[in-house]
Amino acid sequence: MDDATPVRQWRVPASLPAAKLAGAVLLVALGLLFADGDPVRLALAALVAAGLAGWAVRDLVAPIRLAVDGSGLTVAHGFAGHRRLPWPAVEAITVDRRPRLGLTTEVLEIDAGESLHLFGRYDLGTSPEEVAATLRAARPGTAT
CATH class of the missing domain: 2.30.29 (PH-domain like)
Known part of the structure; x- marks a missing residue:
């Protein structure tokens, strides 16, 4: 292969960031459903969902x-x-x-x-x- 040969690229499958974002939404929904007025449970669910959403954003920004x-x-x-x-x-x-x-x-x-x-x-x-x-x-x- 010489320098003029086209570049071959490998990327994250398009379905993966979508699954991560869906998981983040599901975590927030479960946090709201099971928090029972406990702000710690809701905050923990939101924190984990934010981490998962950040991971999905990375896949979208740099696939x-x-x-x-x-x-x-x-x-x-x-x-x-x-x-x-x-x-x-x-x-x-x-x-x-x-x-x-x-x-x-x-x-x-x-x-x-x-x-x-x-x-x-x-x-x-x-x-x-x-x-x-x-x-x-x-x-x-x-x-x-």
């Missing part, structure tokens, strides 16, 4: 979590920022699989020396294994 082109990767960094990683800075691209509660979770790990970037299925909108294979194939100087 692209990972992008690749001939010169390197662009990864999500911080709340809604991005960091550029040129190919020489990328030391390893791996997929970590762990069984938990009868399910296997996969996480894409991009090791850039002093920083480690982790992406799950819901960050990428597809399987981390597929993304890792695409990234390895896009990396200059690697055999496919």
Whole structure:
């Protein structure tokens, strides 16, 4: 892949922020329903709902979590920022699989020396294994 090759991007599925916002509304509704005049219960429900809504806003403001082109990767960094990683800075691209509660979770790990970037299925909108294979194939100087 050369520098003129189009950028490939992976983003949060559109349904995810909608589900988070619906969950925030549901939490406030449940807080109102079960508060029974207790301001602490209502405040706790509102606080958790605000956190969930903030998480949804991040997905709406910066939906692209990972992008690749001939010169390197662009990864999500911080709340809604991005960091550029040129190919020489990328030391390893791996997929970590762990069984938990009868399910296997996969996480894409991009090791850039002093920083480690982790992406799950819901960050990428597809399987981390597929993304890792695409990234390895896009990396200059690697055999496919």
